[in-house]
Amino acid sequence: MQAADSAVGVQPAVSAVDLVKVYGSGQTAVRALDGVTIGLDAGRFTAIMGPSGSGKSTLMHCLAGLDTATSGTVSIGGTDLTKLSDRQLTVLRRERVGFVFQAFNLMPTLTAEQNILLPLELAGTTPDRAWVKSLVDVLGLADRLRHRPSELSGGQQQRVAVARALVSRPDVVFADEPTGNLDSRTGAEVLSFLRQSVRELGQTIVMVTHDPVAASYADRVVLVADGRLVSELEDPTPDTVIDAMRKLGA
Template sequence: MTSAPSTVGVQPAASAVDLVKTYGSGPTAVRALDGVSLEFGTGQFTAIMGPSGSGKSTLMHCLAGLDAATSGSVVLGGTDLTKLSDRQLTVLRRERVGFVFQAFNLMPTLTAEQNITLPLELAGRRPDADWLATLVDVLGLGDRLRHRPSELSGGQQQRVAIARALASRPDVVFADEPTGNLDSRTGAEVLSFLRQSVREFGQTVVMVTHDPVAASYADRVVLVADGRVVGEIDRPSAGAVLDAMRELGA
């Protein structure tokens, strides 16, 4: 099994400095992020949590280059996203960022294998056969590669999505409520795979979730409220996260 690389002395996989995101202007403007500064360590699994409307999804979207910051900076793998053109951002997302969504977002006409390698093909890159074989083995997809999404269960589709996100060995995998459409048992399997990608492959994962149990799989939980970071929990338990969310009124 591939071992996780050492992260001693390595720069953060992603960071935000005084990040501000405002929607609209004038008296009706909404300040979704209000001066957020955070670092996400290489080879670390971080969960972002907060009440509805707290800014947690906006934070992830800005970190991933899916939304532009109003001010402040976002650095991913040493690159300041706020200084990139739209075209450069598109290339960066394709080549250096992995995404896992609640709705899977698989192409229905492609097989599981084709879905996994699609981002690499769009980037004009040849898949690493050994790495793909490792992912397929770890995720238990060996007998599902020729199936289309409609022939797969929800859990299998999300495993395909995780393999797709990891196929390019991205700087960061961003997971947006990845277990939201899954039952608790299947959700636990998916979270275990994400946890395993951190432990065994040295992957960096940033996950937005509302579920304290899901958050307990992370190395730390970042708590967000009213567009600000209001706390962190290291080595979180589901109970500790639930208590913290109750204090936030979530």
């Protein structure tokens, strides 16, 4: 089944229509996405899950403009990514999209504060110091701003990455296995802040995860198998996610 689009008349934060992604050609071609249509509402936390090789990471990469679709359309805030030049796509990702990765992807020579402010520096925009302070305070980073990544724990590095993703107030934040390198307690802290940023700041978050507990922090879980959307859950719990994944043979 295809997941339902957003409510009639409401512009989704992120959407795809008949999205196909094929890697390779001829007999070696792999159809990673096979006609995906989906709408992800603004101000909600959506988790994408599925068995290994299901296409969940490919879906997120196409939705985020990190990978190009073979056919179909992808839109962020009403802007069709498939019609943008490489330069326009780079600008859109920089100004309207935030990213949180499993490997943190911080610049090792920069301090925590410099890493947080990097998207604004690249965009040539002036930081909103009150907003930056609120992120730093909520994430518990005030006494770590002068530290470089090598001087921070894994959890602190990921909190810096989350602050960096949110500092420009993007239309949407994409998180790819954001707790994959964290212990369960630290992972729960990061997920709680992502959840808080949705509820209190109106942020839109799309997260790929294999962890049912991580997925339970989301408002909605979209399940992918064999490059297609097969089901979804509203207000998930770890148990309902485990049951749904078990039905997929994961």
